[in-house]
Amino acid sequence: MKNEEVLDEYSRRILAELQRDARQSLQQLAGAVGLSVTPCWKRLKAMEESGVIRNYTVWVDRERVGLSNCVLAEINLTRHSETVVDEFEAAVRRCPAIVECYRTTGQADYLLKVLTPDIRAYDAFLHDVIFRLPGVTGIRSSIVLCEVKSGAPLPIGA
Missing domain, CATH: 1.10.10.10 (Winged helix-like DNA-binding domain superfamily/Winged helix DNA-binding domain)
Structure with missing residues (x-):
């Protein structure tokens, strides 16, 4: 249909x-x-x-389950070959701390939303995961101070 x-x-x-x-x-x-x-x-x-309705889910308060640190990480890749992109995206999909990933235009190739318990855990995540992802050549991290709006319904014009 x-x-x-x-x-x-x-x-x-x-x-x-x-x-x-x-x-x-x-x-x-x-x-x-x-x-x-x-x-x-x-x-x-x-x-x-x-496929208009893909799933039924529950919104969990991330802070109440111990994920109070939210980071938006801009990632640059060494090359944009099919192999590098495929390997990077597959690695991102396997990583539970990366809850969102967008391929973007502009200065960064990707924007990741990463959730960790605290800044130390994010630092460890950078060294143990991000720096080891295939093709990563640069990263800029922005710590989210306050979520002004998240999880809003899609503006479907009902």
């Missing part, structure tokens, strides 16, 4: 409502978006099958 077909007004309402609370029952969801249960369920299933 094409996204244009899936994302009509009701589907956008469903997505907005699920981003607000993914734990609500199908009956609650249907009521909130103005549909009966069966059409709501069909739209939900269509969006799951088409």
